[in-house]
Amino acid sequence: MKPLNECFLYTFVDLAYLANRPPETVAERLCQGGSDLIQLRAKNLTEPEVRRVAERILPITSRAGVGLVINDFPELAQSVGAQVCHLGQEDFFEASHVHRSAWPTLRDPLRLGLSSHSPSQADRAVAAGADYVAVGPVFRTGTKPTAEPVTLELVRWAAHNLTLPWFAIGGINLGNLGSVLEAGARRICVVSAILQAPDIADACLQFKRQLDCQPG
Numbered sequence: 001m002k003p004l005n006e007c008f009l010y011t012f013v014d015l016a017y018l019a020n021r022p023p024e025t026v027a028e029r030l031c032q033g034g035s036d037l038i039q040l041r042a043k044n045l046t047e048p049e050v051r052r053v054a055e056r057i058l059p060i061t062s063r064a065g066v067g068l069v070i071n072d073f074p075e076l077a078q079s080v081g082a083q084v085c086h087l088g089q090e091d092f093f094e095a096s097h098v099h100r101s102a103w104p105t106l107r108d109p110l111r112l113g114l115s116s117h118s119p120s121q122a123d124r125a126v127a128a129g130a131d132y133v134a135v136g137p138v139f140r141t142g143t144k145p146t147a148e149p150v151t152l153e154l155v156r157w158a159a160h161n162l163t164l165p166w167f168a169i170g171g172i173n174l175g176n177l178g179s180v181l182e183a184g185a186r187r188i189c190v191v192s193a194i195l196q197a198p199d200i201a202d203a204c205l206q207f208k209r210q211l212d213c214q215p216g
Contacts, residue, residue: 001067001083004111004132004165007036008211009204010069010189013057014041014143017195026200027057031064033194033204039069039086041191047073054080069113074105084131086113089121092128100129115169117150119157126164133162134189137170138180143191144170152183159184174203177210186214 001007011030013023023040030038038061042050050073058080061068069084070077077085085106092114100106106129113132114125125133135158137147149170158166168180169189180188190207197203 001065002036007067007165008187009035009208010037010039010167010169010187011035011194011204012039012041012189012191013053014039014191014195015045015053016041016043016143017192023053024056024060026195027060029200030194030204031060031066033201034208035066035204037067037069037084039071039084039189040082041071043072047076051076051080054082058082067111074103074110074112078105078110083109084111084113086115086134088115089117093124098128117147118154119161122158122162122166126162130164132165132167133158134167134169135162135185136168136189138168139171139176141171141192152179155180155183155185174206174210177207181210181214186211 013026018026027038040054054070058068067083069086070082071086072091074085097103100112106112111131113134114130115134116122116125122133135154137144137149138155140149155168167187167189168185172180172188172190173193194200194203
């Protein structure tokens with residue numbers, strides 16, 4: 001996969017949005033559209049079930065040179081050969097972890113991404129040794145309907161304070177992407193605006209075009 005600082009479009013194989021499409025078909029279209037990272041997100045599956053899906057899509061992402069991110073299961077990510085694991089605040093800090101070095105699975109070469117919903121959480125993620133931070137939800141999103149948006153204010157804060165790669169996430173679509181980029185984001189995560197588009201690959205390409213026009 002590319003270095004994280006060269007990854008700008010982060011997309012998802014989220015089983016809640018596949019509408020009966022095979023995960024590997026969706027992964028293929030995401031790769032064709034220019035995704036830099038693809039997260040496997042399957043909140044209602046058991047770890048063995050997630051493993052089976054991961055084993056089906058990892059050959060696709062590997063051939064395309066796209067990093068595969070496993071949500072929630074670091075040991076699974078390591079054992080199947082995924083490049084990245086993503087954890088929420090509750091999965092890491094609320095489980096009494098302070099730094100990745102104390103969790104043997106989260107050592108190189110496995111990359112670690114952590115969610116953050118405030119400046120203090122983002123700072124804590126950096127101090128914990130995260131390789132990237134997800135900042136959001138920027139807007140209200142059906143992916144996490146009970147989460148209050150952090151608004152563009154947190155995006156502006158991240159742009160001025162975070163030096164490691166960070167991704168704006170939550171409710172981002174082609175209509176509001178401009179405001180996210182104006183606030184200082186250079187990397188974004190997109191779920192429903194791509195997975196619910198008529199053509200997944202074309203939707204990725206449209207996001208990539210806007211991202212590629214950004215300075216820096």
